[in-house]
Amino acid sequence: MGDLHGRRIVLGVTGGIAAYKAIEVCRRLVDAGAHVAPVLTKGALRFVGAATFDALASEPVQTSLWDEAHPIPHTRLGQGADVVVVCPATARLLADYRTGRSGDLLTATLLATRAPVVVCPAMHTEMWEQPAVQENVQVLAARGIEVVGPEEGRLAGGDVGAGRLADPDAVVAAVEQVLAGGRRDLEGRTVLVTAGGTREPICPVRYVGNRSSGKQGHALAAEAAARGAKVHCVTTVPEGAPTVPGVDVVTVETAAEMASAVARLAPAADYVFMAAAVADFRPVEVADQKLKKADGPPEIQLEPTVDILAELGRRRSPGQVVVGFAAETSDVRQNAAAKLAAKGADLIVANDVAAPGVGFGHDTNAVVLLDADGGEREVDLGSKRQVARAVLDAAVELRHRHGAGECVDP
Numbered sequence: 001m002g003d004l005h006g007r008r009i010v011l012g013v014t015g016g017i018a019a020y021k022a023i024e025v026c027r028r029l030v031d032a033g034a035h036v037a038p039v040l041t042k043g044a045l046r047f048v049g050a051a052t053f054d055a056l057a058s059e060p061v062q063t064s065l066w067d068e069a070h071p072i073p074h075t076r077l078g079q080g081a082d083v084v085v086v087c088p089a090t091a092r093l094l095a096d097y098r099t100g101r102s103g104d105l106l107t108a109t110l111l112a113t114r115a116p117v118v119v120c121p122a123m124h125t126e127m128w129e130q131p132a133v134q135e136n137v138q139v140l141a142a143r144g145i146e147v148v149g150p151e152e153g154r155l156a157g158g159d160v161g162a163g164r165l166a167d168p169d170a171v172v173a174a175v176e177q178v179l180a181g182g183r184r185d186l187e188g189r190t191v192l193v194t195a196g197g198t199r200e201p202i203c204p205v206r207y208v209g210n211r212s213s214g215k216q217g218h219a220l221a222a223e224a225a226a227r228g229a230k231v232h233c234v235t236t237v238p239e240g241a242p243t244v245p246g247v248d249v250v251t252v253e254t255a256a257e258m259a260s261a262v263a264r265l266a267p268a269a270d271y272v273f274m275a276a277a278v279a280d281f282r283p284v285e286v287a288d289q290k291l292k293k294a295d296g297p298p299e300i301q302l303e304p305t306v307d308i309l310a311e312l313g314r315r316r317s318p319g320q321v322v323v324g325f326a327a328e329t330s331d332v333r334q335n336a337a338a339k340l341a342a343k344g345a346d347l348i349v350a351n352d353v354a355a356p357g358v359g360f361g362h363d364t365n366a367v368v369l370l371d372a373d374g375g376e377r378e379v380d381l382g383s384k385r386q387v388a389r390a391v392l393d394a395a396v397e398l399r400h401r402h403g404a405g406e407c408v409d410p
């Protein structure tokens with residue numbers, strides 16, 4: 001669940017070869033919990049089949065002003081939308097939208113909405129570079145329409161140049177950002193997030209590990225990137241890490257590897273979020289062959305790992321905000337307050353992992369935020385993305401309070 005959960009999205013698809021990529025965009029939006037109503041133009045239907053969108057989207061495909069039971073489908077779609085996304089947007093669509101022509105269901109819907117609109121142009125380089133097309137795009141952008149792409153790359157027919165549809169990741173990220181109100185309060189900031197549980201090897205096959213899924217850390221990384229930050233996400237679960245522009249994923253396995261990645265990246269970070277569940281102990285010796293059952297139960301001697309958060313607390317760079325996490329099963333506030341002090345963090349995000357729907361592996365979380373100035377805030381059960389938003393809000397506010405703040409957009 002991201003902040004797309006429950007959001008109503010009209011996905012307009014126009015007639016370009018890139019229409020096939022809109023299928024992936026549709027699937028991702030639906031996977032993220034959005035309600036997607038697809039509107040295909042006649043041209044789009046020449047490139048992709050309505051049946052594909054029927055199967056993937058939340059509503060049947062609509063293609064015409066005249067064939068729905070509802071007499072005025074464009075107002076139903078336009079008024080009910082939280083956002084309208086046109087992907088791909090052809091030169092014709094851009095021209096029609098710019099001049100307010102409503103020749104079909106999609107253009108009528110664009111005129112009938114007050115929701116934010118995202119357009120993703122895709123066409124051949126010659127068309128894209130036409131002054132008329134460029135002017136249409138500029139006018140739309142000046143009206144507040146979010147224009148995503150196009151990118152440079154290989155085009156239909158083997159040509160290479162500007163005009164390729166933006167990557168589906170970038171389209172989904174733009175939709176999220178538009179829905180988040182376009183807040184860019186982390187623009188120009190560098191954020192370091194750790195995520196997942198470390199694995200401390202016993203032998204080539206077995207390890208000492210924990211149940212962290214990395215989801216809360218990954219949600220923080222995605223939210224920070226959506227708010228404009230350059231994000232380094234040091235994770236043990238790279239397959240779950242966000243694949244959005246602005247997030248650099250660093251894969252690690254052990255506490256020692258995580259510690260060295262953090263030591264390398266932290267000095268330049270404005271914010272560090274230690275969301276990872278770092279093993280406190282690791283086997284002193286790692287067998288180089290698989291331990292065999294016939295040899296009997298192994299005696300595994302453990303030694304402490306480095307406490308990465310405590311190190312950060314000791315060596316933070318000026319103005320840096322250091323945020324720790326505390327997964328507890330009892331006395332949540334007391335334990336978290338003790339960790340806040342012992343580790344020298346600015347903020348601790350504490351959760352009771354024994355509570356229903358909270359913590360390891362869940363898509364939801366509920367936390368208490370304790371800061372070093374004595375502030376305390378409860379964040380009710382919500383998606384991990386919503387919790388990430390509240391954690392970032394608190395961290396940005398702390399940075400301000402400590403006099404190193406950025407300009408916060410309203």
Ligand code: CTP
Nearest residue numbers: 274276278279280306307308309324325326327
């Ligand atoms: N942490 C860390 N390095 C470690 C252990 C923990 O950086 N070797 C960080 C975690 O990333 C988290 C915070 O410290 O942000 C608290 O982790 P937690 O496991 O809850 O606390 P511990 O210090 O390990 O204490 P305990 O296990 O006794 O609760």
